[in-house]
Amino acid sequence: MKRATIKDVAAYAGVSFKTVSYVLNGGDKVSDKTRNAVLEAVRSLDYQPHRAARAMRTGQAFSIALVGYGQNDIPSYGNLADPAIALIVAAMAATAEARGYTLSLSNFTRSDLSAYERGLAQGQFDGGIFIPFANNPGALEPFLSSPLVVIDQPNLPNDVPVVCVDYRSGVREAVTHLAARGRRRIGFIGGPRDLNAYHNTERYGGYFDGLTTNGLTLDDALVVAADYSFEGARAVARALLTAKPDAIVAASDRMAIGALREAHALGLRVPEDLAIVGFDDLEAARYVDPPLTTVHHPLTDLGRHAAEMMLARIENRLPADQRRATLRTHLVVRASS
The missing domain is CATH 1.10.260.40 (lambda repressor-like DNA-binding domains)
Incomplete structure (x- = not known):
């Protein structure tokens, strides 16, 4: 062709x-x-576009780095094998490619930012999109004067471009949905309790808000933590189910599917005995049995918006009043609830 x-x-x-x-x-x-x-x-x-010719003519690299930062010791979280991360990155790459830029992934899984700092100084990148593995805004200080966009790190100076997702309202909506269907003992499978990351703490916050909004009492036995993997969630679901919940909200679809597998193994009927709601709305959620009710996480929009903001920042056309964005979630109701 x-x-x-x-x-x-x-x-x-x-x-x-x-x-x-x-x-x-x-x-x-x-x-x-x-x-x-x-x-x-x-x-x-x-x-x-012919990038080499453009680079020589303009002095730009036409390359954007995707940079992960903050300590990450969780094998199942924050890597390209995570389908949620893969969707975000695919949208970033497609948006950048349409404008003649490449998206470099070489700095994504490193907690040490020195390699990115050297690449930026050497002109290998025009800027970076930062995804935090943990809440560590101080790590970004050396880069605040360069083009950057940060995902899910709202506690930065107002002039730093940031794109966030409203995780709290999504989980709160899931709890409210279950309460409206008569569920009173609603359990929660969250991420690691010591994972100090915005998306993790906000999901927990949404669960607690949902209980309060619907007049439900917090029972510590109904709150467990896993590592965002199928296997990790299935293991903690086994302990959670001894507390006799009538519903579970999981902080990711992978963890919800792990809980679903454990419920089936114990002979529980879903949703008759136990309703289950996930978070992400991955493709797999539609194909499990029963299909999974889940909070739609705007993963593709998140990647696209971050890349568009990055390009505008590189090209000096990102006004101060357009440097913050919060993307909304919504509940997708299927047969599991």
Whole structure:
């Protein structure tokens, strides 16, 4: 198949090839309609700009680093084998690629930020999208003057671009859904209690809020922690089920599916004896038996939004009032509840 050229993109978008070049090189003096038409043409035609020529001409690397930071000792969490992380990264990569940038993953699983710092100083990257494995805003101080976007780290200076998800309201909605269906002993499988990360603590907060909102009493025996894996959740579900919950909310779909497997092994009927709700809305949630009720986590939107914000930051077109975004969740009701 013939590779698309910049003139093909221009014809598809109904603009001049100079306008296409201007948009792809970060020009901001075009209307949103024109910019969107060019980007849609790039995506539709799978246009691949010649990065080496652009880099020589502009002095940019046309590369964005995905950087993980904060200590992470949990094998099943914060790596590309995690389907939730994979969806976020795929959306970032596609968004960057459409604008002629690559997404570098070489710094993602390292807790040491010195390699990224050297790469940035050497011009290997134009900026970085940071995903925290733990709450450690101080680690970002050396990079605050460079282009960066941070995911799920709201306690940073207001001028730092941050994209968060409203995890708390999602879990609260799950608890309210179960309470409305008459469930009174609602258990919770959260992430590790010592994992001081925004997404983890906010999920716990949503569970506690949900109990309070619905007039339910907290029973410590109904709250357990696992490592975000199938196996870890199944093991703690075994102990949790001895406390006789009539429903379980899990902080991820993988943990909900682990609990579902354990419930089946113990001869419990879902949802008749035990309702189960997950969090993420992964593809697998639709295919377990019964299909899993879950909180939809806007993973693709999160990756896309972070990449778009990063590109705008690199191109100096990210106003101060557009540097914070919170993405909403919603409940997807299926047969498990």
